[in-house]
Every structure is written in C-alpha cells, then in structure tokens.
Amino acid sequence: MFSRLKNLYRSLGSLTFNVIVLFILVNLLSVGALAVRDYLKANPGTLGPDNPWNIRAKAYPGWKSSDIYDLFIETWERQKYEYEPMAQFREAPFKGRYVNVSEHGFRQGKEPGVWPPSPDTFNIFVFGGSTTFGYGLPDWQTIPAVLEKKLRAKGVKNISVYNFGRGYFFSTHEMLLFQRLLMEGHVPSMAVFIDGMNDFYHLDREFIWSDKLKESIAGTQITGMKVFRNGLDLLPTIRLMKFLYRYLGSDGKKDKKIIAEQSIKKIVKTGSDPEAATKVLTRFIQNQKMIRTLAGSYGVEAVFVWQPTPLYKYDLSKHPFAGSIHKSHKKSATGYKTARQWFDKGRLSPDMAWCADIHERSDRTDYVDSMHYTAAFTETVVECIIEETNLTTRISRRTGSK
Template sequence: MRPTRSNLFGRVFSTVAVTLLSAAIFIAFAEYTAGLVLKQLRDKRPLFIMAGTDDNIKKLFDTDNPRRYREIMAEGWRQTDTIYSPFVEYRMTPYRGHYFTITEDGFRPNGDPAPDLQAAGPKVFVFGGSTTLGIGVGNDETIPAYIEQALKAAGRADVQVFNFGAASYYSTQERIALEKLLTAGIKPDVAVFVDGVNDFYYCTVPDVSAWNERLIELTNARSRLPILRDLSHRSNLVHLARHFGGDKSVVLREWGSFCNGEADVAKVAHRLDTNRRIIDATAERMGFKALFVQQPVPTYSYDNRKRPFPVQEEMLGYHMNSARGYPLMAQQRAQGQLWERGLLWLAELEPAEGNAYIDTIHYSPRFNKAIGDKIAQAILDEGHLPPLVTPSP
C-alpha cells in the first residue's frame, strides 16, 4: 500500500519535531553544563578573604581595638550602596550609621556634626572613588578627614573639608559631579581630585560608568538588538567560549574592563589628563583652585610582599591595568607631556611604617593619614586657601 501524501507529511513532521526537540534538549543541557562550569571557575577565583580574628584585624588596621573595625565592617555593605543621579548616573545612597554616614547632599562627613554646604567659610571639596570615600574605615579616618585634621593642626580650623568620594567614580564622573555643584551655586575654594586607580580600572573610551549595564537593561536597550546578538549576551556557552578564548572578564564578573593593548592604556591616560585640564580651566574661570592627586596603587612601586596577607595578581582583576598605565604616565610626566599645574604626584608614596592596604586596593587608616597629610601640606604650600580672618578685638 502506497503511503498517502498526508502520511508522508506526518512522518516528515514527526522527524523534524523530534530533531528540534532533541536539539532543544541538547542546547538546554549544554547551557546548564556551561553554567555549572562557569560557576566553578568563578567560585575558584582568588579573593582577599581572611578570618576575622582579632589578630588579623590588628595586623590589617594597625590597631589595638579590633572590635571597632569589626563594627565598621558590619556596615561595609552600605559603603557601595548607590542610587540614580542625573548626569553622573549614580551617587552614594544617604545613610546614617555609627561609623559610616552619607548625607542627603551626597557627601560623607568627617565626624559629628556634619558640615553645612551652605555655611560661610573656606571649603575644600574632595572627589574620588572608593579609596577617597574610605571603604573599610570610619568617618574620621578617610583621606578627607585627615586633610581636615592636618589643616586644623596647621591653624586653619576655619576650613571645612567635604568628602564627595563615591564607589567606582573616576575622573569623568568627578568632573561632572563638580559641575553639578557649580551650576547649583555651590563653589569650593579648593577642589581636590584623587585619581588613578579607577581611571585604569575602567579601560573603556568613550566613557562608561559602573551603572552602564544596569541602565542599559533598565531602559530595555537590549530589546532593540538583533535577537541572536541578544541571546549571545545571555548564553553560558558563549561566555564559556569567551573565557577559554582569553577573556578574563567572564569569570571576574566586575564592572571594569581590561586594556587590550598599549593603545587602550594610552587612551585612558589621555582621558585622565584631559579631565584635569578641563577642570583646571573651569577652576580658573570660576575662581577657585584645583589640586590633582595621582594616588598610590599596589600595582606600581609598592612591594606587595609587605602585606600581612598575600595578594595574587588574580585578586587584583582589572586593577592590573594600573601596572601598565602608571609607568606610562610616569614617563609622560618626565617628558613634560602631562598637565603639571596643580598635580601632586603621590604614586610612590606609602606609609613610613605599618600596613598600607586593608584589602586588595583600599587604604589602611595609617595610609589615609599619610595621603591626607600630603594633600593638606600642598594646599597650604600653594596658598590655595583664602587668608585666615581673625576676629576683631
């Protein structure tokens, strides 16, 4: 009996259906397996983790009061908590804690009470990333806090220092943050920018921020991409293939990016230098002074064998970009290619004694003080502050 056309169609349909179902099952299994492999790779990634014993905390913080820093670390999750803010894309979330505080105006006070942005008197604004914000230390142990303490010790108790550091900020966001304050009618006498580590962490030009991926997803920009490209962004198989192809970012799962070559490194150095030139021109026209700090990093000059706990290169992730960027900027500086006015080069600085870093990248209280003291001295030496007004008898 010859098969009818309908029977033949049914067999073809059944074969195609079984094939497609088998392919779907295989792809789902492969995706699941690739996801497990990626999880294993990410879980094995070295992290800066040490037991929170009193002895370990004493070594990291050079302290006889480990309880204080255990309490500070308990508030640590708030120190990277951010909310949307126009133009800079995000800012620190207001919070009132025992050791960590962010005011409604977006700055971290140096102690109690918090200063008033609208109050009269000389003001120093300090911009930077999480190292300026002061991850892992108390309100009174940040770089801006030590700047204020050093100025007071030098007889300038009239100066208020404002900590506008924000997690993952780099020079472009800091420049815009300053401009937002200026257009709101809030002007400092001195604006300090502590930069270097995050500019190279985000080795991407044109600029993106730590919120870039989040904002893309929130605005559904990816839904307008071709379907295959969109699926490739989500595929564990594609991510695993990228990893074995040498893309370390797949396992790191951080917001930065690796510099692919010397051209990328040079672009980032140019970005930082250009932002400094723009800020200095703004300061000159608007009537305040700018101070640019090339901050210390553990990937340049510093001997990481001094740490109380070992740090492998894998732990530093995208911060290894600085190991290529800082030598380039040092060379450019020696050749007179960098913007020098207001530049305070602290790339080789480290504390005279004690520990320098409490984790892979953030400074210890002792190191914050060493940096803050240098900045305060530069402000005083350069005559950046208005003359001290003494009360009339």
C-alpha cells in the same frame, strides 16, 4: 501515551518539589550561618588563630575584633548606591556608627558637615573613588577628614572639607559631579581631585551602572527580570556568599611570599599594555582640562593628585590581600609607569601632586583589603598632598590666615 505523559508529569512534579525544598533548606542554613557570623562578631575570643579575620585585624591596630566587624559590615553590607543625575550614581544616605553619608551626597567627617556650605568658610570639596570615600575606614580617618585635621593643626582656620569620594568614581565621574554642584550653586573655594587607580580600572568600561540604565530605558519587558535579580540579592544565601567573598578575600592562610610571587606573575601578564595606558591618560588629560575650565569660570582653585596603588612601587610581600586584587586594577601596573613618564615630561600637569611613590616611605601593611588604605597610610597620603601641592600656603594666601 497517556500513561507516559502521566509519569512525566509526576517526575517533573517530584523534581520541582525537591528543588523547592532544597532551596528552602539552603536558605535556612544560610540564615543559621549568618547568625553564627553575628555570634562570632560578638564573641571574638572564640575565633581560631589562623582565621582570615585575624589577618584583617592586623590592619586595625588597637581595634577590638567586634568593632572591626561592625565597620566591615557598615562598609560593605549597607545599600551603597542610588541614582544621581549626570554623574549617574552616588553613595546612598546612611547612618551608622562608623559610616555616615549625608542625603546631599557627601560622607561626613569627624563632625557633621553643614549644607549648603557657609559662604563665610573656606570650603574644600574632595573628589575621588572609594579610597577617597574611605572604604574600610571610619568617618574620621578618611582622606578628607584627615586633610581637614592636618590643615587646622597647621594653623589654617575657618575651613570645611567635604568628602565627595564615591565607590567606582574616576576622573570623568568627578568632572560631571563637579559641574553639577556648580550648576546648583554649590561653589567651593577649592576642589581637590584624587585620581589614577580607578581611571585604569575603567579602561574599557562604561560607567558601572550603564547596563541597568539601558535596561530601564528599554522598557517594561525586562522589569520582571530586574525585580527577580533584585530579589535574589535579598536572599540569605546570596548575602552569605557576598559576605564570605569579602571575609575570605584576605587569602590570609596563604604564605605571603607565595601570594606576592603569584600576583606579580599575573600582573605582568595582564597589566602590560602601553596602548591602554595612553588611552587612559589621554582621557584623564581631557577631563582635567574641562575641570580647570569650570574651576576658572567659577573662581575655584583646582588641585590634582595622582594617588598610590599597591601595583606600583609597593612590596606585595607586605600585602596580605594581594591575591584578591581585581583583574581590572592590574592594568595600573604598566599604566602607572607610563603615567610617571608623562608626568616627568609635563604632559599630565606640572602642578599635580605625584603621590604614587610614597609606598617607599612605608615599611608596613598599607591596605585594609586589596586596594583600600589603612588609617596610617591615609595619614601619609594626606601629608604628600599637602607637601606636593604647597596646600597650606595656597589656602593661607586666599584666606589671609597664618
């Protein structure tokens, strides 16, 4: 009996030792792979013609491969979020070459934003998700930055546009963030809400970090597991896996036509749920009502925009990243059709800018990844916002300019 236990102990010890050695070796190899990644970034000429990075580079005409890489890393590998009351979380402060996030919760534009906003300036707060924040774009090419540039070019003077777009945000988050800013005394002249895409993404979900908050409230018994999970994220192997997921997410080596056909079949199968669309749109209308009530009470002019998605009136054969669209986004395929019907009947808002159709103006790739806009398409989105909301006239009427 004792001999058996002794042999079992030795076997377990040997197995444990081998697992530890394997764990160390895998992470050392991952460190090496990350070093190779950085070398390739600094020496883009060594990359083969068919690698996914060259596919991604087509979304950045005129950019050097090393610069695209730096933007990619700043977008996806920074510490992206931190806790914030009411809205639950925000983009964490960050200073980089292309991505800069203020400690006050907004992304910087071409020039650093003044905080608190000057009462002598016509201040516009823009709310939305990661497409508004501008994932995959530098500070000066985001929707709010381009909006400020175009308005100034049209003669609108003394304005400042603040980018309160945040990853995962949808209309409920935006309403809560807007309320919090007003409560703190930060009252803009105008607030622009860009929605649609993430409203369907969060169809059956609570806020994205709700589970972690529940764990924190539950008590110290799960603290050890939480620390363990957070520690895993720091391991070279996990970092490498996350990078490869993003890097290879282009499906760049597949034939575009095949990607489009496969994606359309999946979208039709997973996105056809009229009841889900009704649920999302009803929630959006309720959030819109609360935003209008808040805005009216504080003298803020509210502007609403329904944004484009690759799953509505867009030729997916032009989309090299269609195969990596998250399944939760695919409910937009049917949802946007229902939203258009509601919009035509005046159920959403007669003064809302409907910009979901603007892919019809484009004959190019409009996305830097599965869901986020290119710089060129961002310009088109902003033009739609200005035109459909008659924004220049509305601002000029209040400022007395032009």
